[in-house]
Amino acid sequence: MKKKQIGGLIIAAILFVAIGVASVLTNALTDSFSQRMLEESAEHLLTGGYDFQPPGKNYIAIVRVEGTIQEQTESNYFETSSGYQHTTTLEYIDNLMDDSNNQGILLYVDSPGGTVYESEELYLKLKEYKETTGRPVWDYMAHYAASGGYMVSMSADKIYANPNTTTGSIGVIMAGYDMSGLYEKLGIRYVSITSGANKDSSKMTDEQIAIYQSQVDEYYSKFVGIVADGRGMSEEEVKQLADGRTYTANQALENGLIDEISLYADMKEAMSEELNVDEFYELESSKNTLSSLLAEVKDLVPKSEAQILTETAADMESGVPMYYAEQLQ
Template sequence: MLNKIKDLIAQIPLPMFQNRPPVVAILPLEGVIGSGSRFSSGLNLAGVEDKIKQAFEVGNVKAVALAVNSPGGSPVQSELIMRRIQRLSEEKDIPVYAFAEDVAASGGYLISLAAKEIYAHEASIVGSIGVISAGFGFHKAIEKVGVERRVYAAGDNKSVLDPFQPEKENDVKLLKEMQKDIHEFFKNLVKESRGDRLKGTQKVMFSGQFWAGKEALKLGLIDGVGDIHGVMKEKLGDKTKFKRIKDEKGFIKGLLGMGGDKSRISDEILATLETRSVWSRYGL
């Protein structure tokens, strides 16, 4: 019943509504992509789903602009966010445009594929269509301090890539096979989204390399060089208004800076270091 009333109201030609300027909802998608405590302040569907919905519900919204600033992370969370944005775009019949800020690389670029068109700044970093896994080996360190590693498992591959044991050739082989499958998944998403707009060779584009804005444009990874306000005003007119979707934070929690359980400070430090290492791949 409520939906029918809304439909009837929408059909009433009210001049005051007809003269309203178009609105672009800006949806910030920032940070390393991942779920759970591994990336405690990271980007994941659970954390941004409400913001995605808000973007498509802004009054008189004519387009949603994704402000992407991410060096990547979880391919699963990247696709979940991308598909959610795509579905709402189709359901609401509202176009989506993506804008790379400092970096839209790896999973950050994958999220951008939700858009009808992708734009970047000349100095933005775009691409890195590949898969990476990094870690440390501690087996020599624990030997020096006299620690003996004891592992008991049911299953030949249950302790694959244990950082406290010497690296095994078979473990590396298993990891590379998995990375190959995930890389194929990523490449297929890019080809599905960009289609004939891709101009570079697959060997180059899918090598894991990344480029600045103008070179990404030559390869067809993006559709133009520009910023949100400039591009969207060209599309919708100079009277276009912009509404940035912001995080909702409790007043007291924000005032006191209560961002998490202080008993897990060591986990937070490790998460910060890992996040820092991901950004540093792109010189940021």
């Protein structure tokens, strides 16, 4: 065999081995990377997309209540849920109670309120934090701290509001839609077979309205009591202010609903000096590589008419009692 042929065979063999080794290494690295992304995503789902990693020294924790206070929305592979996250926030406060380096909570509220259930549960969790640790909670109101947003603020030792804050709206709303007229025009007949006259609320009777009114009155009475306790006022004094109206920061200060009007930076500085703590900490999103990539893909996929209709229906009132302030559009 000629030397050139032998040399070519050797080179071919070397290339074959090199390609094989490279392929094995590539597959191994790809599997490792895929496994790591899946592990990240699994952890991302379990934690709601947030990690508790406080500093190893004394700090003040910032707890944000932004958006509608409601049941936690699901986090998925495509994205980290935005807005107020109820379960994550409660777990965050639990972690703060167990951390001796934590010296207090700065409650940052920018919310028009939300459901009765979640609003009161958050309020009670903040009260538990204070009673368990003896540490203070200071509250700062941003754009809105109304209704349920005002209720959670009642857990605070001091309440500050931005000069342009809208607050108050102490009251309860339970709303829904009567679709019977629309159904009739569309030729749709609603049928329900119930065990009692008040099981079907598709067409509200006077008796049913009275039943729901009694529930709203009960929640309202509880709200008034929480405000009276939080602001050191009598229930009669609170009721004079609690007809559902909102207040500007100046009006709230004049009526004893807040303690001071301040910019956020100035409030943080005052709290830092009071507690002699310079460090502030808050949860940050732990959005991972896979969820970031898939979020970009999701944004490219157009929504179907069914999806749009479903999302629109979800935004409509559902009859759930709420500490919520309707916002003018």
